[in-house]
Amino acid sequence: MVVQYLAFVIFSAFAIIGAAMVVWSRNLVHSALFLVMSLFGVAGLFILLSAPFLAAIQVLVYIGAIAILIIFAVMLTRSMTAIREPFNAQSWLGAVIGAVLFVALVAGMILPVWGWGSLPTLPQSDVVGTTRDIGIALVSADGYVLPFEVASLLLTAAMVGAIVIARED
C-alpha cells in the first residue's frame, strides 16, 4: 500500500506541477513540454486506477499525437525566441475568482464522498474491467454503440474542418 501511496503522490505531483508550469512558463515551447509531463502524470494515475488500457492510450494519443500537434502549432507560428510578458490589468480579479472557484470545486468533490473528518483512501474495486469488456461494451446494442458511431462522425467532422480551414483557397 505504501508503494501505491507513493506512486499516487508522485504522479499527482507530475500532473499538478506540470499543469501549473504550463500556465506560468514564459516560453511557449517549455509550456508544451510541461504539458507532456502533466499528461504523463495523468497516465500514471490511470494505471493506479487499474485502467492500463487508458493509460497506454493517454500516452499514445495525447503525448504522441496531440502534444506533437500543439508543438507544431507553437513552433510554426512564432519565432523561436519569442517571450511574452503578460500584461493584464484585471489579473488580481482573475486570481480571486480562480481561487474561489478552485476551493468550491475541491470542496464539492471531496466533501460529499468523504465528509469532514475521514482520511481519503484510494479507490479499490474488486471488479476490474479488462479491455475485452471495453470492447464488448463499445459495440453491444445495449452498450455504447451509438456514442461509438457518433465518435467516428465527430472524427470525420474534425478532419474535414481542419482540411477546409487549412486549404489555400
Place this chain on the structure above:
Amino acid sequence: MNILNQWGPIGLFMVFAIVLPAAPILVAAIFAPRKPNDIKLQTYECGVETVGDTWVQFKVQYYIYAIVFLVFDVEMIFLLPWAIAFNELSFFAFGAGFLFIFLLTDALVYAWRKQALEWH
C-alpha cells in the same frame, strides 16, 4: 495487488531507462576535453554566419498530416478493444465496427480528393 505486480517493474524499468543513457553522457562530461571558443559555439549554418532571428516558414502541410494522423490514431484506439472482443461479437456488433471503419475511410477519401495529402 495485481497492478503492482505488473506495473511496478515497469516503474523500475523507467528508472533504468533514464539512468542508463544518462550514464555515458556523464562519463563523457567527466572525461571529454572542454575548450569552448566563440567560433565553436556558433550555430551551424554550413559555415556561414547566421543572420536574423531563427524562424521557420509556416508550412500548413505539417499541420494537416498531424491532424490526419490524430484522427486515424483515435480510430485505431477505438478499434483495438473491438478487435480484442472480436471472437465474442455478434454480427450486429461486428457491423458497428464496419460502419466505424467505413466512416473514417470516407474521411480519408475526402482528404485525398481535396488534395490535402499532397506535399507541396
Place this chain on the structure above:
Amino acid sequence: MASFLTTLLVVAIVATTPLVLAIPLIWIERKVAARIQDRLGPNRVGPWGIIQPIADAIKLIGKEDITPAGTDKVVYNLAPIVAVASVVLMWACIPFAPNLIGVDLEIGVLYIVSVASLGTMAIMMAGWSGNNKYALLGAFRVVAQLVSYEVPLVLSLLIPVLLAGSMGMQDIVTAQQGMWFIFMAPVAALIFFISAQAETGRAPFDLLEAESELVAGFNIEYSGMKFGLFFAGEFVHVLTNGVLIAHLFVGGWWGLGVSAEGGILSNVLGLIYLVIKTTIFYFISLWLRNTLPRVRIDQLMNFNWKFLVPISVANLVITSLLLKISQVAGFAVDLTTNASFTAALPMTLLLLGGNIALILGVIAIYGFNIRRDRVQEEAQAEAIAHAPSH
C-alpha cells in the same frame, strides 16, 4: 524484500540487454554494409574488426561536447536520453522464451506502440533545442514521416491482435502454435515490415538523417556521446523491430521442441529460435538499407497516405470479415487454446485467399491507374511532337 531484489535484477538485466546488444550491432551494420558494397569493412581493430565498436564508443566519449550558444540546456540534454529510454522501455514487454519475459503486460502490444511514440517527442525536442533552423526543419520532416507511418503500422498490428484475440505478447506468440500468422496475413506482415522500416528512419526512407542531405538533419548540433546515443538508439530500434516482427508474424520463440509450459530445454531452444528469426529480419532490413535508393519526401508521403493506409484498412476489413465468416460457418479455431496445424488449416486457407484477392485487386487498380497515366503522358508527348513546327 527478496522478491523485490529478484525483480530489480530481472529489470536490470532486461534493461541493459538492448544497450549491450547495440555494440555488436554497430559492427554487424558496418560489416554487412561493406560486404554488400563489395568492400571489406573494418578489419584492423581486432580480428575481423570486432573491437571496432568499442573503439568507436571510446572515441565518442573522448570527443569534446560542443553545446552551441542559445540552446535550451535542459531540453538539449534530455532529448537523447528520452530517445534511448523509449527504445529501452520497449524491451520490457518482449518475450524471449516461454518463461523469459520482463513483464507480461495485458496490453503488451499497445504499450510497445505507445512507448515508440515517445521517440517522436524526443526528436522534436532535439530539433528545437539546437537553436538552429535547419535542425528544426529536419526535425519537422522526421516527425511528419514518423507520425505518418505510424498509421499503417498500428493498422497492420491490429491483424495479429484480431487473430490472437489479445494484446499481450505472450498470448500472441502462444496463439501461433499451429500456424504462423505470416501465412494467415502476409499482407499485414509486409505492411508492418515496411512501416517499421520507415518508423526507424531507415533506408529507403532515410531522407531525413541521410548524411548527404540537410547535413544529418535534426542532430546537427549534437556532438560526442549525445550523438552516439541517438545513433545507438536507432540501431537498437531496428533490432527491436526485427524482434517484434518475429513475435507478431513468425511465431517468436516457437519451434521444434519448444513447449508452452517452459522448462530449461524449452527456454534455451526458444531463445535460439528467436535469435535466428530476428537475425533474418534484421538482415533483410540491412539488405534493404544498402541496396535501395532513397525516396523523396513527397514520394514518401504519397506512398504512405495513398497506398499503405488504404491497403491496410482494406486488409483489416477483409480479414475481419473472413474471420467472422469462418467463425459463423464453424471452421474457425480459437487460437488461444492450443490449436494444431491441421485444425487451423481451413481458416488459414480462407484468410490467405482473402489476402491474395486483396493483392490482386491492388495490382489491378494501381496497374490500371498507372497504365492510364502512361497513356495520357504518351498522348501528350505525341501532341507535343506533332505540334505545328512550321
